[in-house]
Amino acid sequence: MSRWDAPSGTGMAWAPGLAEVERELDEMLGPIDGYDVLGWPGSGLNDRLRPGDLLLRARAAGRVRAQVAHVAGPELHDAGAFSSGEGEGDGWYAEAVWRSTAGSGRVPAYVRVVDSRGRVPQNQILLRSRPILPAAAPVPAAPPQGLDDAPGPEEPPWPGLGTPDPSALDGGLEEASPTPTPRSWELPATEWVNVNYYLEWIKGDTLEYLTQPTRKIADRGLDQPIFSGLPLTLIDLLALLEIERPDPASPADFQMGLKTKAFYPGTAASPTAVAPGGPYPVVLILPGNHGVREVRQSLVTPPATAGRGPWKKIPGTADGWVREILSHAGYEYLQEDLARNGVMSFAISTNPANALDGMVQTRADLLVAYLDLLRRIQSGGVPSPLTGHLDLGRVGLLGHSRGGDGVIKAAIDNARMNASSAPPAPPIQIRAVCALAPTDSMGTARPADRPVLGSPVERFLVVYGSHDGDVSGVGGGLERTGTGFRHYDRSMTGWDAMIFVRGVAHNRFNTTWDNSHSPGATPIFKHGDPSHRLVDQSPDPSDPTCGVAAPPGPPACPSPTEYRSIEAHKALAREYIGGFFRWALGGEALEARFKGEVFPLAAGAGITAADVAIQYLVPTRCLIDGFQREPPGRNALAGPASYTSSQTVEFELASRPDGTSTVPLAPRVPHQTRILDARPGSAAQMVYRTEIPAGPARNARPYSHICFRMTAGFDVSAPGLIVSSFPPWKLRIFTGEGASPAASEAGPAALDTRGVRTPKPPFFHELWIPPSGLSGPKGAVINVTKLHFQTVAIPLAAFRGADLDQLRAVELELGAGTMPFYFDTLCLMAL
Amino acid sequence: MTTSDSTPRGLEPPSGLTARFEPLAPGQVPGFAMRVTVRGVELELRGLPLVARLGGQELRGVSVSPVGDGFVGLLEHTPREGDRLSFGYGPAQRSTDVVFRALVA
Numbered sequence: 001m002s003r004w005d006a007p008s009g010t011g012m013a014w015a016p017g018l019a020e021v022e023r024e025l026d027e028m029l030g031p032i033d034g035y036d037v038l039g040w041p042g043s044g045l046n047d048r049l050r051p052g053d054l055l056l057r058a059r060a061a062g063r064v065r066a067q068v069a070h071v072a073g074p075e076l077h078d079a080g081a082f083s084s085g086e087g088e089g090d091g092w093y094a095e096a097v098w099r100s101t102a103g104s105g106r107v108p109a110y111v112r113v114v115d116s117r118g119r120v121p122q123n124q125i126l127l128r129s130r131p132i133l134p135a136a137a138p139v140p141a142a143p144p145q146g147l148d149d150a151p152g153p154e155e156p157p158w159p160g161l162g163t164p165d166p167s168a169l170d171g172g173l174e175e176a177s178p179t180p181t182p183r184s185w186e187l188p189a190t191e192w193v194n195v196n197y198y199l200e201w202i203k204g205d206t207l208e209y210l211t212q213p214t215r216k217i218a219d220r221g222l223d224q225p226i227f228s229g230l231p232l233t234l235i236d237l238l239a240l241l242e243i244e245r246p247d248p249a250s251p252a253d254f255q256m257g258l259k260t261k262a263f264y265p266g267t268a269a270s271p272t273a274v275a276p277g278g279p280y281p282v283v284l285i286l287p288g289n290h291g292v293r294e295v296r297q298s299l300v301t302p303p304a305t306a307g308r309g310p311w312k313k314i315p316g317t318a319d320g321w322v323r324e325i326l327s328h329a330g331y332e333y334l335q336e337d338l339a340r341n342g343v344m345s346f347a348i349s350t351n352p353a354n355a356l357d358g359m360v361q362t363r364a365d366l367l368v369a370y371l372d373l374l375r376r377i378q379s380g381g382v383p384s385p386l387t388g389h390l391d392l393g394r395v396g397l398l399g400h401s402r403g404g405d406g407v408i409k410a411a412i413d414n415a416r417m418n419a420s421s422a423p424p425a426p427p428i429q430i431r432a433v434c435a436l437a438p439t440d441s442m443g444t445a446r447p448a449d450r451p452v453l454g455s456p457v458e459r460f461l462v463v464y465g466s467h468d469g470d471v472s473g474v475g476g477g478l479e480r481t482g483t484g485f486r487h488y489d490r491s492m493t494g495w496d497a498m499i500f501v502r503g504v505a506h507n508r509f510n511t512t513w514d515n516s517h518s519p520g521a522t523p524i525f526k527h528g529d530p531s532h533r534l535v536d537q538s539p540d541p542s543d544p545t546c547g548v549a550a551p552p553g554p555p556a557c558p559s560p561t562e563y564r565s566i567e568a569h570k571a572l573a574r575e576y577i578g579g580f581f582r583w584a585l586g587g588e589a590l591e592a593r594f595k596g597e598v599f600p601l602a603a604g605a606g607i608t609a610a611d612v613a614i615q616y617l618v619p620t621r622c623l624i625d626g627f628q629r630e631p632p633g634r635n636a637l638a639g640p641a642s643y644t645s646s647q648t649v650e651f652e653l654a655s656r657p658d659g660t661s662t663v664p665l666a667p668r669v670p671h672q673t674r675i676l677d678a679r680p681g682s683a684a685q686m687v688y689r690t691e692i693p694a695g696p697a698r699n700a701r702p703y704s705h706i707c708f709r710m711t712a713g714f715d716v717s718a719p720g721l722i723v724s725s726f727p728p729w730k731l732r733i734f735t736g737e738g739a740s741p742a743a744s745e746a747g748p749a750a751l752d753t754r755g756v757r758t759p760k761p762p763f764f765h766e767l768w769i770p771p772s773g774l775s776g777p778k779g780a781v782i783n784v785t786k787l788h789f790q791t792v793a794i795p796l797a798a799f800r801g802a803d804l805d806q807l808r809a810v811e812l813e814l815g816a817g818t819m820p821f822y823f824d825t826l827c828l829m830a831l
Numbered sequence: 832m833t834t835s836d837s838t839p840r841g842l843e844p845p846s847g848l849t850a851r852f853e854p855l856a857p858g859q860v861p862g863f864a865m866r867v868t869v870r871g872v873e874l875e876l877r878g879l880p881l882v883a884r885l886g887g888q889e890l891r892g893v894s895v896s897p898v899g900d901g902f903v904g905l906l907e908h909t910p911r912e913g914d915r916l917s918f919g920y921g922p923a924q925r926s927t928d929v930v931f932r933a934l935v936a
Binding site for chain 2: 199200201204210212219220221222224226227234237238243288289290291292293354355356357358359401402437439441470471472474475479481506782
């Protein structure tokens with residue numbers, strides 16, 4: 001009998017050396033020269049996990065030979081961080097995919113990698129496919145949080161719950177591909193295209209979103225001199241930088257210059273070869289609005305810098321130099337991570353739109369021009385090593401800031417073009433869109449003009465930070481320029497998620513942008529400089545000019561720890577944005593993080609689960625009530641809905657007066673959605689009741705949780721006034737046949753609080769804006785703390801005795817004397 | 832090697848805020864009566880759009896110059912005599928000395 005066959009409960013202690021493990025594996029699986037052993041029974045892990053690593057479990061005697069799982073994500077989660085039913089005891093788990101002979105093994109699971117002391121259990125071993133060619137130096141191992149070096153207790157070989165059914169699994173070991181080596185490719189020369197600039201505005205009396213396209217140089221004022229006294233016009237300067245130029249075929253019009261840098265899964269052996277295993281899904285990254293040029297005076301040739309184009313001499317000056325700020329070079333850390341995980345990405349220059357201060361449509365059209373560039377790269381029309389390796393049926397878009405507006409509109413336009421009578425060929429299928437700290441420039445237009453993301457886009461993610469000092473959400477949900485909250489509120493892709501993260505800023509996701517609050521970084525702008533106070537603004541006590549240099553200076557110096565570091569922003573981008581595309585396009589089993597079930601950032605990343613508030617809607621769901629102007633007294637299922645308090649109303653949340661005055665909540669509410677404002681008033685309690693009409697909607701069996709969005713009327717005027725708890729509530733469901741369905745209730749204690757699902761009170765933040773606008777030293781503070789919705793989930797199993805075949809009604813109950821409770825999107829979901 | 836962050840000679844933005852009010856011929860830019868070009872400021876290109884007003888009328892289609900030294904916008908109606916220019920990002924509106932003076936023949 002192999003020692004791997006040790007039956008449960010034998011207490012057998014086995015602490016083999018590596019050679020013995022390899023002999024054992026040779027015996028069990030045949031030669032394993034192609035693998036390195038990451039951990040063996042009783043050992044720790046000798047490297048951080050990577051996607052594609054293999055976990056082998058001992059066979060169940062006489063049934064199967066071995067169980068094999070591919071690790072899907074590098075993160076380790078503690079046993080409490082994911083759904084029940086997968087647990088195999090205390091310890092640290094990774095997302096993984098079990099393999100089966102049927103080849104259908106794409107079922108995500110959580111596998112126990114090490115026990116609570118960091119030791120590999122007795123019944124398993126971890127392997128890494130050995131690269132055929134020399135690989136990059138391994139990342140130093142990082143033990144899971146809270147582990148120590150004490151020897152661990154013996155682990156039984158088959159410890160318990162959640163072990164996949166052995167009858168469905170066997171030793172169908174598949175070769176794991178070596179981790180690809182990220183390689184980059186840059187468009188060798190600027191590609192010139194005819195793309196319009198759009199004059200865009202919302203017409204005040206009708207709220208129409210109007211656009212007027214033009215390519216006329218004079219229309220946009222590009223024929224004006226850049227500064228007085230120089231024989232150089234704006235179009236001359238832009239042409240020097242290859243951003244815009246006069247159209248050779250029509251010199252009164254301008255053209256836009258396309259530039260892009262791709263990162264792709266490559267090999268260690270070749271600087272240009274694409275790794276086998278493609279074609280690969282593709283992500284386009286559209287930066288936001290930012291300055292396009294940097295000027296210097298130099299006595300000799302100025303130095304080159306990453307993230308900047310080459311210096312060019314300015315004609316007509318004795319020693320003036322100019323170079324382009326390459327905003328699209330600021331995401332290489334994310335691109336490399338995507339390439340390492342089998343996703344190709346193209347960061348695309350948006351400077352042609354930035355130079356014109358373009359809003360939504362200019363950016364969308366520019367992105368559509370890049371989609372056409374992808375077609376030409378794929379077909380060989382543009383010489384590239386990537387030709388033939390792009391999967392244009394799996395394309396994702398990432399847009400930052402105004403780029404967020406742009407990618408959403410471009411995805412809508414692309415779908416419309418694909419459905420037209422003359423679709424572009426080959427069609428490009430945009431399946432996933434991520435908006436990072438996006439503007440929402442069209443959200444206050446009439447509803448018909450608001451962009452709504454939906455099919456064929458399958459998944460949508462918003463990432464936004466509480467300390468965004470540019471798209472700060474100042475003014476709230478009724479302002480013309482809104483935030484990602486409004487995009488999320490409108491989205492209808494079927495799989496929508498939004499994370500709102502405490503301490504996260506605007507510029508820090510882009511390494512070429514101004515990030516003067518970075519610890520250790522040389523501040524680019526000091527307080528008092530016009531540029532500094534416009535971006536990610538809070539007075540920084542580490543800045544010696546804080547409160548000093550521009551008397552009377554900024555009025556407050558919050559703790560520097562409020563801002564998460566640049567490295568924390570990068571980690572967030574890798575795990576949530578990179579993970580989003582790896583999941584949505586690459587098929588990795590990372591879904592759990594986008595419904596809040598797990599928190600993927602490593603300990604020490606600078607952002608914790610307590611910093612993340614999440615909203616989400618998964619495809620398998622049944623909306624009971626969204627409060628979206630259904631007929632009076634009816635819910636989304638056309639069932640009756642009622643409230644016992646006259647002060648409880650359905651309302652556009654941002655327009656709702658707060659509890660003490662007639663002032664709208666808008667400055668504190670970033671949303672654009674109708675909700676239930678639940679207030680007991682003078683009554684002892686308030687009960688909202690909604691009925692499920694007879695029919696299939698009464699069957700709650702397909703779902704695991706009953707969910708809703710919630711926030712409350714917190715006093716956010718000062719950090720110390722934000723209470724830590726929400727108003728107490730109860731949710732009651734009525735189930736069963738007959739005239740008197742049985743009631744069963746659950747409260748906050750029943751919430752599923754794994755991962756980041758615990759509801760968070762508001763994240764306090766003040767924005768420093770000089771009251772005199774763009775000049776003047778005096779500072780003022782504007783509180784931009786937001787009452788943000790978050791999705792909460794109660795396991796249906798918490799409703800004891802409920803007959804889930806017959807869900808008849810749902811009630812929300814609030815007690816008296818509590819602050820207003822805002823309630824929305826009551827639904828059943830299969831989480 | 833010596834470099835300097837200072838603006839090269841000859842590249843300084845014009846000192847003092849100036850505004851040009853350019854009446855538009857009917858149909859030249861449909862729906863608009865006047866183009867306003869403002870120079871002599873330093874503006875940051877950022878996510879939030881610049882908002883500008885002349886008196887009570889908001890400029891439409893405001894776009895910051897590629898080098899950040901000013902902006903261009905359109906007015907649907909000819910402003911009233913003495914209407915004052917203000918502009919800024921979000922709630923930070925800066926009132927200026929620029930006022931509209933109609934040309935009187």
